[in-house]
Amino acid sequence: MPSYRLPMYHRQSPAVRCLNFLCAVLLTMVLITGIIMFVLWLSLRPHKPRFYLNDFSIPNLNRQSGAVNLPVRFTVDERNPNQKIGIHYEAIYGSVYYGDLLVASGPVHQPFYQPPKGDTQLLGDLTASGPTSGDGSAWQRFAGDAAAGNVGLRLMLNSTVRFQVKVWDTKEHNMKVDCEFSLRGDGTLQQQDKNKQCLLYF
Structure with a gap:
């Protein structure tokens, strides 16, 4: 075997x-x-902050002599969604456009620190530089939109931000906030654009 x-x-x-x-x-x-x-x-x-257009107005927007020297007032709510991260903002500057035409510009808010989960109201108080009856076709379009009760504008906010994580800060980021909205003929914000979230670019 x-x-x-x-x-x-x-x-x-x-x-x-x-x-x-x-x-x-x-x-x-x-x-x-x-x-x-x-x-x-x-x-x-870090999570990016959020911006909401709370209110915007240009009184007497539909006057026949143009929008020059009219007060431009707006409120934008800034919210920090981070639980443990603060945000340092440099000075914030605002610009208002009708198409490619600059309507108003200037400083909006001084530098500030936004703590975690904090909210800040940015109050803009600018003066319109146009359009006027001397701006040709731009003024004709603007006056026509105002008469129709629907003037489309853009609010741009620019600043530089740093995120604070515990005891150290991140590098600086150039921030641009883009809010598109429409005004009624009397210069007040359309209801559907109240508290509308703005676009944010870094």
Whole structure:
């Protein structure tokens, strides 16, 4: 009868077993460290602020002599959605456009710090520089829109911001806020544009 020999069991040497154990411990530590770093990144990753157009008005917008020297007033709500991250703002400047025509511009808010989950109202008080009856076709379009009760405008806010994470600050970011809206013929904000969220660019 043929004889069958069971395969011999080769025990690993102590050095190999020690090496395998160290590799397993190292991989486990790398995995745990990776998970911790990912959780920290999620909790400390800055979220962009949010801006909402609360109100906007240009009284006597439909007067026949043009919009020059009329008061331009608006309120924009700024909200910091971060739980643990503050935001440093440099001075904020505003510009109002009718198409490509600049209607008004000037400073809106001094530099300030926005704490986590904080809200700030940005109050703009500018003076219109146009359009006037001397602006040709631009004034004709503007006057026609005012007579129809629907004047489309854009409010641009520009600033530089830094996020404060615990005790250190991030690099500076150039921020641009773009709010599109329409005014009635009397110069007040259309109802559907109240509290409208503006676009934000970094």
